[in-house]
Amino acid sequence: MIRFLAALCLCVASLASAASAQDRTIQDVLSEHAEVIVKSSRKTIAPAIDALANSGLPAAQSVLQQWQEKNMWFVEDEGVFYYGEEVDRSTYNLYDFEDGALVGAYDKGDLKQLKPNSGIRAMIGAALVQFQLNDPDPIRRREALLAIQRDGEASHLAPLRASIEGESDPDIRALKETTERLLTISYGEDEASRVAAIEGFRGALSLDARAALNPVMATRIVLAEGLPDNANVKGDVKAGSEALPMERAYEMLVEAGSVTPMPTLDERKAALEANIVDGAVVGIPVSELDTQEARDRAYAALAEAGMVPAFDPDMTVEKAVSGAEFVEVYREPSSAVTNAAEETLKSINRAVSINQTMDLMLDGLSLASIYFLAAIGLAITFGVMGVINMAHGEFIMMGAYTGYVVQQIVPDYTVSIILAIPLAFAVTFAAGVAMERLIIRWLYSRPLETLLATFGVSIALQQIAKNIFGTQARPLTSPAWLDGALVFNDVVAISYIRIAIFVLALVFLGVFLFIMKKTRLGLETRAVTQNPRMAASMGINPDRVNMLTFGLGSGIAGVAGVAIGLYAKVTSELGSDYIVQSFMTVVVGGVGNIWGTLLGAGLIGFLQKGIEWLNPSNTLAAQTYMIVFIIIFIQFRPKGIIALKGRAAGD
Structure with a gap:
């Protein structure tokens, strides 16, 4: 009987205690620590912050946030804490932490504003981590994790570990696990956990991993x-x-x-x-x-x-x-930790080197596609017809300005680019035909006079562009879906504009091959290239073929101008930046051969990016070394990678 009564009393006491805990409010917690909270001393404030953080009350997060933001007010007469909103210089509206209800308007003289110093705010911030890591909003959880990665503390480790198990978002869970390993490296409780965390980053490319490991290796x-x-x-x-x-x-x-x-x-x-x-x-x-x-x-x-x-x-x-x-x-006393960090850093450096090579290859491929697009028109006019057209760069410039004008008329960037490509082809095709009829046709087989004449046309076109559009750079804006980059990891990435230019280069490669292999113009062009007299005796008009071929090459240059203008500022000197590389591409690849032009663009693009990687601070030096290499290359292979037979080869 006595035992039964004792058990009954214990049960009643437990129920009473539970009921008391359920009735506990945030004001009760604040009241218990009111003295140290109002005093706001860093030496004595820790128990009050811990009591709020561990109270399990829904309003605890709001109290800590308002306190950290210096928006918590203490009504001295009532001994109660609220958060406030300024009505005027002397009056504040105060609100309850529990339900956010307006308590009333108070005179500022009756209130004490709690202004925690930077040290206390940091302690409050550490206490808020457990709330932010479990916030219903995934954006806030991610922001909290990124903040911990930037400025993590030992106090963040326990709440971070506790939040991983219940994380429902797989991406955020992975980020939490990564952040937990980063903190464990610096603040882990035992050697084994730190070594395991370090080894978890083997072969990783994360900058945060390297930032966490470098202090471990400090000496x-x-x-x-x-x-x-x-x-x-x-x-x-x-x-x-x-x-x-x-x-x-x-x-x-x-x-x-x-x-x-x-x-x-x-x-x-x-x-x-x-x-x-x-x-x-x-x-x-x-x-x-x-x-x-x-x-x-x-x-x-x-x-x-x-x-x-x-x-x-x-x-x-x-x-x-x-x-x-x-x-x-x-500085790290544990040799096991430093040995693991050294091995992990070696694996990271190997992975970074491999990915840097891949990124360099992507850059080289991207630059090669730009050079190919700029040179494909020149491969026709110079390679097939043997005309040294120094105004080829200005046709690129004309195409870019055509795209700019279209965008001034059609504000939708996607539609304007779709319209600009055929329109730029038409404009530069017409300009190329006019140039061939008025100038080039009288100078065939006279390369020096052709060079001088087209160089004069180049200067004239640049001046006309300056007179019409001014000297200020004009933007050719890409559509929104081309913004940003395709990111593979922290090292390897390529912009969507460069991907689009690469695709466009492939498209024009296919179009050019189709024209040359499957159309009458292509057949006639190949015939005139191989033997113009025999082609004429077969009923082909060489003058007409030359005119259309020159116009085709000029039109393709105009399309290249639209593509290049998407990532480069459109100015009257735009074409001159690519004319030298275009000629080098055609000459190195093999005059008059589209596959040679493709190989030449690849060689020059990869070579330039490789030299720039070796000497990143001096792009001009990279171009100089590239030209020297090409001069040496031509000494050993004067007809290029793939030599053309026929008129262009000098047969």
Whole structure:
């Protein structure tokens, strides 16, 4: 019976305690710690913050946020805390933390605003982590994780681990697990967990992983003498090396008390002056101290008498340092942790190198597609017809300006680009036909005169563009769906505009091959290229073929201008930036051969990107080296990678 009554009393007490806990409000927690909260001392505030964070009350997050933002007010007469909103300079509306209801308007003189300093705000921020990591809004959870990665603390580790199990979003869960490993590296409780966290980043490309591992590998140089047996030593360091200059080694010996510092010249001079008695220093007249040797003898006499610190004229920094041993010691005491970090960093560096190579290949492929698109028209006019058209770059410029004009008329960027491509082809096709009829047709087989004439046309077209559009760069805006980049990882990425240019280059490669292999114009062009006289005897009009071929090459240059203008500013000098590379592409690939042009563009694009990677600070030097390489290349293969037979080859 007694046992039954005792159990009944215990049950009633437990129920009463549970009921009391359920009735507990956020104001009760604040009231219990009101004194330390109002005082706001960093030394005493921790229990109050912990009590709020661990209260389990829904309003706890709101209290901590308002407190951190300096928007918590204490009504001294009532002993109650609220958050406020300014009505005017002297009046505030206060609201309840539980339900956000308006409590009333209060005079500012009756309130005390809680203004936590930066240290307390940091403590509140750490307490808020557990709420932010479990916030219903996935955006806030992600923001909290990124904030922890930027400025994580040991206090974040426990709530972060607790939040992983209940995370429903797989991407955020993966981010939480990554963040947990990053924090464990720096703040893990035991060696095994830290090693496991470090090894979890093997082969990773994350910048955050490298940022977390680099401090683990931090070292300092110390004297080997007196070093503890369990010190985590990286290796010996020689005094006088780049890592440890001789002067720094001497300073370390002095700081350790292993070497007595020699007095400097000024200190010795001051000591002599301080010990002048009746015009002499230790019996040596001042008039005899006119040489450094005499002053050193006088100072030695003072030192022997114990009046000044000892001085050895033969002592040098090198002699003082000789025989001393120095070592490089990890700041991290655990050798298992540093060994794991070293191996992981090696694997990361290997992965980064591989991905940098892939990124370089993508850049080279992208640049090659741009050069191919710019040179494909020149491959027709120069390669097939043998015309050195120095105005080819200006046809590219005309195409870019055509795209700009279309965008001024059609505001929808997608529609305007779709319209600009055929319109640019038509404009530059017409310009090319006009140029061929008026100038080029009279200069066939006269390459020098053709070069000079087209160079003059180039200058004239640039000036016309300046007169119409001005010297200011004009934007050719890409559609929204071309914004951004295709990101493979932290190292490898390529912009959507470059992908679009690559696709466009492939499309024009297919179109060109179709025209040359499957159409009458292509058949006639190939016939005129191989033997114009025989083609004429078969009923083909060489003049008409030359005109259409030149117009086709010019039209393709105009389309290339639209594509290039999407990522480069449209100016009157736009074409001159690509004319040299276009000629090099055609010449290196093989004059008059589309596959040669493709290979030439690839060679020049990859070569330029490779040289820029070796010398990233000087793009002009990269272009110079590239031209030198091509000159050497042409010496050994003057007809290019794929030589053309027929008229263009000089047969």
